[in-house]
Amino acid sequence: MNTENNATSATRQMEPIKYKNLLINFTTEFSRSSSAANGATKPRAFWRPTPPADSLPGYFPLGDLVAAGDENINGKRVTAVVCEGIAQNAETKALARPDDYEQVWRDSGSQSIGTLWRPVPPEGYVALGLVCSNDNEKPSLQAVRCVRADLVIASNVGETLWNNWDSGEQPPFVAWNVTPPIAPPGEIYFAAGTFIGYNNNAQNSTGISAYSLRMQIPLKINPSPAVPVLSGFVASEPEEASQPTQIATLPWFAVEDNALGPLERFRKSPYYHFERTDLFALIGYGHNTANKSKLFRWTASRVLIDNILRIFTRLTSIEIKTAWPTAGLKTNSPIGFSAQLNELFTRTETSNSEWTTSRGMEVAALVTKNKAVAAYQMQSHYNLRRLDGTEVAVNFAYADSNSLHFSVYPEEDAESSVPPEPVNPAQPATDTLP
Numbered sequence: 001m002n003t004e005n006n007a008t009s010a011t012r013q014m015e016p017i018k019y020k021n022l023l024i025n026f027t028t029e030f031s032r033s034s035s036a037a038n039g040a041t042k043p044r045a046f047w048r049p050t051p052p053a054d055s056l057p058g059y060f061p062l063g064d065l066v067a068a069g070d071e072n073i074n075g076k077r078v079t080a081v082v083c084e085g086i087a088q089n090a091e092t093k094a095l096a097r098p099d100d101y102e103q104v105w106r107d108s109g110s111q112s113i114g115t116l117w118r119p120v121p122p123e124g125y126v127a128l129g130l131v132c133s134n135d136n137e138k139p140s141l142q143a144v145r146c147v148r149a150d151l152v153i154a155s156n157v158g159e160t161l162w163n164n165w166d167s168g169e170q171p172p173f174v175a176w177n178v179t180p181p182i183a184p185p186g187e188i189y190f191a192a193g194t195f196i197g198y199n200n201n202a203q204n205s206t207g208i209s210a211y212s213l214r215m216q217i218p219l220k221i222n223p224s225p226a227v228p229v230l231s232g233f234v235a236s237e238p239e240e241a242s243q244p245t246q247i248a249t250l251p252w253f254a255v256e257d258n259a260l261g262p263l264e265r266f267r268k269s270p271y272y273h274f275e276r277t278d279l280f281a282l283i284g285y286g287h288n289t290a291n292k293s294k295l296f297r298w299t300a301s302r303v304l305i306d307n308i309l310r311i312f313t314r315l316t317s318i319e320i321k322t323a324w325p326t327a328g329l330k331t332n333s334p335i336g337f338s339a340q341l342n343e344l345f346t347r348t349e350t351s352n353s354e355w356t357t358s359r360g361m362e363v364a365a366l367v368t369k370n371k372a373v374a375a376y377q378m379q380s381h382y383n384l385r386r387l388d389g390t391e392v393a394v395n396f397a398y399a400d401s402n403s404l405h406f407s408v409y410p411e412e413d414a415e416s417s418v419p420p421e422p423v424n425p426a427q428p429a430t431d432t433l434p
Helices: 003-011 202-207 262-268 306-316
Strands: 017-019 022-027 030-034 044-049 065-068 079-084 100-107 114-120 131-133 146-148 152-154 156-163 174-179 187-190 196-198 211-216 219-221 246-251 271-288 294-300 337-340 361-367 371-385 396-398 404-409 418-422
Touching: 017 211, 030 131, 044 131, 065 156, 100 196, 187 246, 271 294, 271 361, 294 371, 306 371, 306 396, 361 371, 361 404
Parallel strands: none
Antiparallel strands: 017 022, 022 079, 030 044, 044 065, 100 114, 114 131, 152 211, 156 174, 174 196, 187 211, 187 337, 219 246, 246 271, 271 371, 294 361, 361 418, 371 396, 371 404
């Protein structure tokens, strides 16, 4: 069995990305829309995504791809394809055929002739890419699909993919990819892999419409662990977590994985599970056997290690406090994207400033006579896994000033605890009043 068959078999197992009533998947199979411009100084060829009917039935491309040279790109490139999903709450159809095509460029300066067309979408829909024909005839209205406007996000003109400026061909033409804007928390914006273009120079590109697909990052939430409660004058360690508390599911193109190249990620682990497991750790216990109140103090670790977090981001590209990929961070992904984790998952609903420090906290509790107190810290442990359960990178943990919980035994008449305060970890803690 050859590599291409293995890849196709693995691709069938990918569940589609669902956004409202739009289904999104990916294909590595293409048919050539036009021959390469052999006479040009920068030869190119245009390719039509051809999602296989057996594994991706009902899927359509959003436009063609442009590739440098004349090399066969099958199995080497990947692009998004779309399918009509089940409508909810009287939603209109997610996809529509173009009403027509508008010619934007005709290649008449080389031995091979190709024509580029912009789909004319119906009202309420947008086109995400150009379509090529190898003659002067308009493409079939069945060739691509337009997408309902609320299912995409307005985007920016990206990098130049190809132009004919050095060839002397007329009219001049330039093709660009699409760069998504910064995604808000809990969403991913990603380019379809198609291209946009204009039959003039780059200075006129501001009038071109560009769009990206969008998705919400699925977040599975399991019950949080119960806060430990003292049931006697002995403090036992809290129980270990039996399952992750939250699981964010990230698509293959939004994750770096040193063990797998981009297409290997798509084929072997089309999704990654980013797990957050909450657990309680005992940070201090005191039993006041004296006849007067007593102050107990401990230092609670913040558990966050800056170097480990930086290593995690470098290995995976995933940012915790903001969107990624960030400026200066090169991602090994064939799909341009912007992603940002849900603030509930990262515990940054109110502030992300506590992710920038590893300082400990001084914890104090004033306990009346014949009472016992235990201080617990809720810690969140993060782990990124492939679909087969194997770990991708280093794991890390986080806790902040809102993570502390106290339990007093016996409960009645217990005096209130002193709120925790930041402290220099090097400062010794005492367990009695000065």
